[in-house]
Amino acid sequence: MLANYGTIGLFLIVAVLFALLMVTIPILLRFAKIVPSRPNPTKSSIFECGVETIGKTWVQFNFHYYFYALIFLALDVLVVFLYPWAVQLRALGASSLITIAVLVGIILVGYLYAWKKKVLEWK
Amino acid sequence: MTVAIAANDLGAALEEKLPGSVLKAEGDTLCITPESLLDVMTYLKDTPGQEYDYFNYVTAVDFYDHFELVYRLTSTVHNTTVGVKAQLPGRENLSIASVTPLWLGADFQEREIYDLFGISFEGHYNLRRIFLWEGYDGHPLRKDFNR
């Protein structure tokens, strides 16, 4: 049982190393002056279809869309946990049903709250 | 077949309705005085017999001593078409009534004439340059425009 965790740990290290490598390669290449870097003010300004932005952009805009994203995230995480449970149902037996019911219950509370606050309607 | 109406009988009908507005009626075009443009257009659009509800185009022609505005209207009900011309004497600060209250389709075309010819349209809700940028001096489609 423990050996399996060893492989997962190895995999984690390789993943982190790979990610760090991808980040540091451009920085190293810039120090080695292979990657040309010529910063200029236009390059660091915002790209909005080739035109300067109009008016205040740091504005408190109406983020109704992001409620959907949050609720989708919650339900998606639930689905992620359901898959392994559903696959191993025969091995886990009936007791696993209770734990899954608790998990679904918790997520359901959040969903009902959003529903009652009428966040889901989009007039 | 889109019938080009005989302008002279339409001209006669207009004459008794709006005296002094029609200068000449030839072929299928009516030459009218610029001041009476809005009344003639409203007449053409609203009277039951005409119903010119579709606005083909409006354009301007520079004849050095005067500018000529050419309108073309079509009636989708009777499938007839009529041309209307109005002449603006002189070359500086020309202006004529805008037909956008009658047909919204004339909106961009009048802005284009304002931009490229310099003829302004009273009553146009958003008369600004459409193709060139603000601060461009001169109106390119005039005959005396040098590059």
Added chain:
Amino acid sequence: MEVSNYREPIYSPDEIDLHEGQIIEDLKSSAVEPIPDPDAWLEQEDVKRNLVLTTADWVINWARRSALWPAICFPACCAFEFIAVNGPRFDLSRFGMEILRASPRQADLMITAGTLTWKMAPNVKRIYDQMPEPKWVIAMGACGISGGIFRSSYNVVPGYNKIIPVDVYVPGCPPRPEALIHAIQMLQKKIAKSHPVPDLKQLTGKEPM
């Protein structure tokens, strides 16, 4: 949430138009001399270089030229010849140029497909400036090279090299897809000749790059 109609517009179009008109006027007055094409280094003879550096050069050049991602600069008719080159018959993804990025941040090749007018010039210059180094430009079509059939117009920039340095010129109005693919191959040969890896002396600052 009903759309309550905000009648007072939150920006004044006239003020913005004047500001943008000023930008166009400045660019128009400053863009008189064509910018020289960036290929002065092509003529230098190949000086003897360390084996490690030349292989590093070769690898980096191979990587750069086989994944040229085009930026979006599609004003006019050449745009549809460029889409035809991306299309099923003249498949451009054979050269690694399949990804057509909407933003200049992930692009390193600007194919200027269309006539450039003075009102569009500041935007194209801004897109070019916002592309990360190293970047190349292909001026596509007669309008890109010299203003083409519209050269005598009051609102057309006679050639893209007035505002951005151009690497490869593609004649044609619009150029046939085979011509554009040939131009891309010419650009790839040009990239293959460059020397991105600096010598040790250049690294330590004794010699300029």
Added chain:
Amino acid sequence: MMHLKTEPFVLNMGPVHPSTHGVYRMRATLDGEVVIDIEPVFGYLHRGVEKLAEERTYAGFVPLTDRLDYLSSMSNNLAYVLSVEKLAGIKVPPRADYIRVIMAELQRLANHAIVVGAFVNDCGAFFTPFLYLFREREKILDMFDMVSGQRLTYNYMRIGGVSQDLPADFLPALDKFVRQFKPFLEEFEFLLKDNEILQARTRGVGILDKAMAINCGISGPVARASGIKRDLRKDDPYCGYEKFDFDIPVGEQGDCYDRYRVRVQEMKQSIRIIEQAMAAIPDGPCRAEVPHLVRPPRGDAYGHIEAPKGELGFYLVSDGGIAPYRNHIRPTSLINLTALRQMVRGWKVADLIVIFGSIDITLGEVDR
């Protein structure tokens, strides 16, 4: 529901935007996702074609018309050439009429192929239908290449007829193309007609009612989708269109789905016209005897055709010289954009892209 104070902001759907089909720019005032108002900005491709027309002879202006609406160059050529013939009173031999009808309808197929492909791509089908339609368009471009030697800007029509007669292997190639295009169109239509994603994204979106369409001078498939039964090929026939029988598809609601359906059915009608024209094409000269420097009598004339985008017309004023005194182009795409502002209010940004894609415009014709 939400008592938070939120402010609208302005977003530039600017000249460099993947789905504005060219360098068209809209300043969209958005309240989060919902579009409050848009303000169109034109002129990024204004090449001053009407100014260039003043220094070109009647025959010299034909290449410039190719670059107006560069998606349907044949139709631009046809509209201009018809206006000059109307002004100068030139008769065209019957074979030229049939060739012109075949070319105009083939060009309508090619234009609608791109427009329908781009529209479905805007709705979310990422480029798959576009590439299939593009493969068919390449076959049409091959035939145009066979006839005029060019892929996009043909410069094929002349005052008084067409520049050169059809090559011998054109009609067999056309016949082969028509025979394999019909089943392709059936299959394409079958796959997309009742697709529920397309229905969800376009049914009832951006409705343009009939009265607003007429008042805004909208013409072409956008007007027919709103229920206006007006097609210049039937109402004001030119080039002998009265000899062919075809019907005009008309939509009911005038939403994006109807505009898409009207264009697909128009492609079917164009195939019917091409078949009839292919069968009945007479022999004879393909061009009337017209002097190279034609000098129409003093006066003016307005000729218009049913271009793939709508009513495309040329208003010519002649002072008896070899060059037109004034040459005005009726910009179908520019006028079709008049109603965009009313159609888009209240919809979300994603719908704004779909509605804009359903009004098919080309910037060459908008800005001229």
